Amino acid sequence: MxxxxxxxxxxxxxxxxxxxxxxxxxxxxxxxxxxxxxxxxVLEKGSEVGAHILSxxxxxxxxxxxxxxxxxxxxxxxxxxxxxxxxxxxxxKTGRRGLPHFLTPGFMHNxxxxxxxxxxxxxxxxxxxxxxxxxxxxxxxxxxxxxxxDGSVKGxxxxxxxxxxxGTHKPDYQPGLELHAKYTFLAEGVRxxxxxxxxxxxxxxxxxxxxxxxIGVKELWDIAPDKHVPGRVIHTQGxxxxxxQGSNGGGFLYHQANGQVALGFVTWLSYTNPYLSPxxxxxxxxxxxxxxxxxxxxxxxxxxxxxxxxxxxxxxxKLVFPGGALIxxxxxxxxxxxxxxxxxxxxxxxxxxEAAFAAIQAGRTGDELEAxxxxxxxxxVKSELSMVRNVVxxxxxxxxxxxxxxxxxxMWLENFGLKVPFTLxxxxxxxxxxxxxxxxxxxxxxxDGKLTFDRLSSVFLSNTNHEEDQPVHLxxxxxxxxxxxxxxxxxxxxxxYCPAGVYEVVGAETGDPKFVINAQNCVxxxxxxxxxxxxxxxxxxxxxxxxxxxxxx
Numbered sequence: 001m002x003x004x005x006x007x008x009x010x011x012x013x014x015x016x017x018x019x020x021x022x023x024x025x026x027x028x029x030x031x032x033x034x035x036x037x038x039x040x041x042v043l044e045k046g047s048e049v050g051a052h053i054l055s056x057x058x059x060x061x062x063x064x065x066x067x068x069x070x071x072x073x074x075x076x077x078x079x080x081x082x083x084x085x086x087x088x089x090x091x092x093k094t095g096r097r098g099l100p101h102f103l104t105p106g107f108m109h110n111x112x113x114x115x116x117x118x119x120x121x122x123x124x125x126x127x128x129x130x131x132x133x134x135x136x137x138x139x140x141x142x143x144x145x146x147x148x149x150d151g152s153v154k155g156x157x158x159x160x161x162x163x164x165x166x167g168t169h170k171p172d173y174q175p176g177l178e179l180h181a182k183y184t185f186l187a188e189g190v191r192x193x194x195x196x197x198x199x200x201x202x203x204x205x206x207x208x209x210x211x212x213x214x215i216g217v218k219e220l221w222d223i224a225p226d227k228h229v230p231g232r233v234i235h236t237q238g239x240x241x242x243x244x245q246g247s248n249g250g251g252f253l254y255h256q257a258n259g260q261v262a263l264g265f266v267t268w269l270s271y272t273n274p275y276l277s278p279x280x281x282x283x284x285x286x287x288x289x290x291x292x293x294x295x296x297x298x299x300x301x302x303x304x305x306x307x308x309x310x311x312x313x314x315x316x317x318k319l320v321f322p323g324g325a326l327i328x329x330x331x332x333x334x335x336x337x338x339x340x341x342x343x344x345x346x347x348x349x350x351x352x353x354e355a356a357f358a359a360i361q362a363g364r365t366g367d368e369l370e371a372x373x374x375x376x377x378x379x380x381v382k383s384e385l386s387m388v389r390n391v392v393x394x395x396x397x398x399x400x401x402x403x404x405x406x407x408x409x410x411m412w413l414e415n416f417g418l419k420v421p422f423t424l425x426x427x428x429x430x431x432x433x434x435x436x437x438x439x440x441x442x443x444x445x446x447x448d449g450k451l452t453f454d455r456l457s458s459v460f461l462s463n464t465n466h467e468e469d470q471p472v473h474l475x476x477x478x479x480x481x482x483x484x485x486x487x488x489x490x491x492x493x494x495x496x497y498c499p500a501g502v503y504e505v506v507g508a509e510t511g512d513p514k515f516v517i518n519a520q521n522c523v524x525x526x527x528x529x530x531x532x533x534x535x536x537x538x539x540x541x542x543x544x545x546x547x548x549x550x551x552x553x
Contacts, residue, residue: 004157004175009039010360011353012155012181014142014194016044017053018118018342019328020187021125022067023349028132030357038360040134041179042126043158045141047545049126050119052189052524054218054306054553056252056262056339057118058083058110058233062380063346068128077120080257084231086110089290090400091239091251096290103408105415107387108338110233115254115262117552118342139545145194145201146178152366153323155180156194161543164469182365183356184324187349190307191526193540195330204317204326210428211315211332212392214249215527217282217305217499218264219458220552223298229255235339236291237400240284244442246272246434248395251285252339253294260301261294262553266339268310269429269497269531270396273439274490278527279305279499280444283452292451300453303461304553305499305525309334309341310392313385314423319373323366325352335384337391337407344381351375387414393424430533436491455501459521463549464500466520466542473542474502474519474528481536482515490533497531499523523548 011027013020024040031038046052059078064071072079086109088099101109126136143159155178162173186195190213199205237250249267256262265282286292309315309332316333319326327349334341355371376382390410395403410420447453466473476482486492487505492515494503500523504516524547529539 004178006178006180009041009179009181011038011040011183011185011356012179013040013042013185013187014156015187015189015192015328015330016042016049016126016136016138017122017187017189017328017345018125019330019345019349020185021122021129022063022346023185023187023327023353024129024134025067025125025132026350026353027357028129028134030354032132034361036361038357042129042134042136043140043142043156043179044136044138045541045544046138046547047549048138049136050123051138051549052547053119053122054216054304054550055118055342056216056218056254056264057342058113058115058254058340059118059121060113060338060340060343063343063350067346067350076124078114078116081115081231083110083113083115083233085229085233087232087234089234089236091236091288091290093239094289096236096288105411107415108411115231115233115256117256119550119553140177141541141544142194143176143541145197146180148323148366151322153184153198153321155184159541159544163471163543165471167471170469182360183369185349185352186324186326186330187328189329190309191529191539192330195326198321198326199317202318202321204321206318208317209311209314209426211309211311212268212270212426212429213307213530214266214268214310215278215305215307215497215499215525216264216266217279218262218303218553219300220302221261221263221295221298221300222259223261223295225259227294228259228261230257231255236285237404239288240281241267242400244271244273244276246432247276248400249281251291253291263291266308268396269307269527270432272432272434273442274433274436274493275439275442275496277442277444277496279455280496283447284444286451287445295451300461302551302553303458304548304550305523305527307526307530310336311426312336312392313382313389314425316385319352319376320368320370322368325356325369325372327352333381333385335388337388337411344384347379347381348376351379387411390420390422390424393426397424429530430535433490433493433533435489455499456521459500459523462523463551464521464523464547465549466522466546468520470543472517472519473540474517474522475538475540477536477538481534483513486533487513494528494532494537497527499525499527503528
């Protein structure tokens with residue numbers, strides 16, 4: 001291995017999402033207030049800040065108000081579209097009924113929230129961070145955790161550039177760079193590969209439930225002006241997942257700026273039928289008359305997919321380890337019934353930043369930032385997640401109708417300060433599939449190219465690109481398992497749960513099936529890493545700058 005150069009920092013942050021950037025901004029704010037110097041850098045694997053960011057998104061500005069109180073008057077793109085109308089639809093195959101607001105507590109009503117592109121918000125936050133002196137390095141993927149001899153985290157190393165698929169060095173080879181830090185923050189988002197390593201290495205999940213997930217498939221449409229109502233927010237539940245036993249999820253459609261709607265469908269990855277395709281469920285959802293009517297005459301302009309944390313409070317691991325912390329969706333702070341996690345992610349990052357700054361000011365380095373979990377325990381983030389902690393398990397156990405009713409009762413009780421005396425628990429999503437012979441196949445309609453589409457034309461709209469001649473970043477622990485086990489047991493579900501057509505079984509009709517990985521299609525959603533039944537697929541970072549390039553997601 002070639003010698004790697006190293007650079008020292010006070011704090012290194014992996015990931016330029018809302019959490020990573022909020023941590024960087026807060027660190028620099030504190031340093032400026034104290035009149036001290038603090039070296040902070042942020043690594044971002046996307047080609048630019050926001051390139052890999054995908055969310056609905058309806059955002060509660062609570063944390064943003066704390067971090068940058070003047071954001072509404074300071075050019076923040078989020079301020080363009082406040083939520084003006086909030087609707088919740090329960091869908092049947094051809095009909096819908098609205099869920100009255102009085103059935104849900106006030107915190108579910110989206111009062112004071114905004115809808116817009118989370119990627120554009122991150123681009124704006126990155127500008128604010130750089131104004132404060134934060135160094136941001138897009139196109140550099142953190143590929144390795146570095147450790148001190150005592151086992152504490154020393155920092156991270158970026159991936160080597162210019163490595164061929166066979167592992168040899170191409171003419172433009174450049175070794176990775178080591179970034180050493182007093183404290184390292186993991187802000188990789190959902191199912192980050194370094195986060196996975198540190199959770200295992202330090203047994204951070206010993207006292208928490210397994211994290212569980214959903215896969216969100218999203219499209220951006222330009223729609224007819226007479227159908228566009230800026231600030232209108234619609235959520236749906238019921239059809240089409242109500243037709244498939246053991247599956248849950250729902251849709252969203254947000255009227256955003258510039259005549260666009262962001263729409264998508266979330267399928268919880270606890271589903272049981274291996275023939276289910278989250279991508280196809282999203283396409284089928286668009287054919288519902290109430291959704292199709294809004295899109296009629298419009299044009300799809302972007303596509304993407306991303307896993308989301310669904311575990312809630314009981315799945316939040318230990319937040320600190322020697323030399324660093326987990327922040328944002330790396331730890332899993334999404335409030336699932338509100339379908340919001342940006343504000344909780346940002347606040348978690350701010351609390352971690354405050355703990356790290358105090359430690360550095362006191363001359364400490366490489367220890368556990370105990371002030372961060374202590375702050376979390378006393379924070380509105382903990383209180384908010386506690387109120388909704390039983391919603392997901394109740395809906396999974398009892399279905400949309402009874403489960404949602406029971407979940408509503410628990411939220412009302414918690415809202416009135418009556419703590420529910422139990423917490424329901426989760427089991428991993430990769431353990432939920434039934435054998436293929438126990439469930440009926442699902443017949444999905446062919447795409448029409450106007451309202452519904454295939455996966456490959458969708459991936460084209462995500463602007464996904466990976467250097468062809470590089471090591472495959474979707475690795476198999478045992479290359480025989482897909483054909484020897486997954487195919488006869490589950491009809492190899494990777495063919496369907498991937499929203500980008502990465503995985504194929506070819507040659508089955510001739511009796512010589514082979515498992516093919518089209519890694520160049522990968523949109524970095526992490527679904528394969530989560531749902532693979534034997535956890536045989538391991539997602540690692542590709543060469544920096546690879547993956548989707550979302551313009552407005």
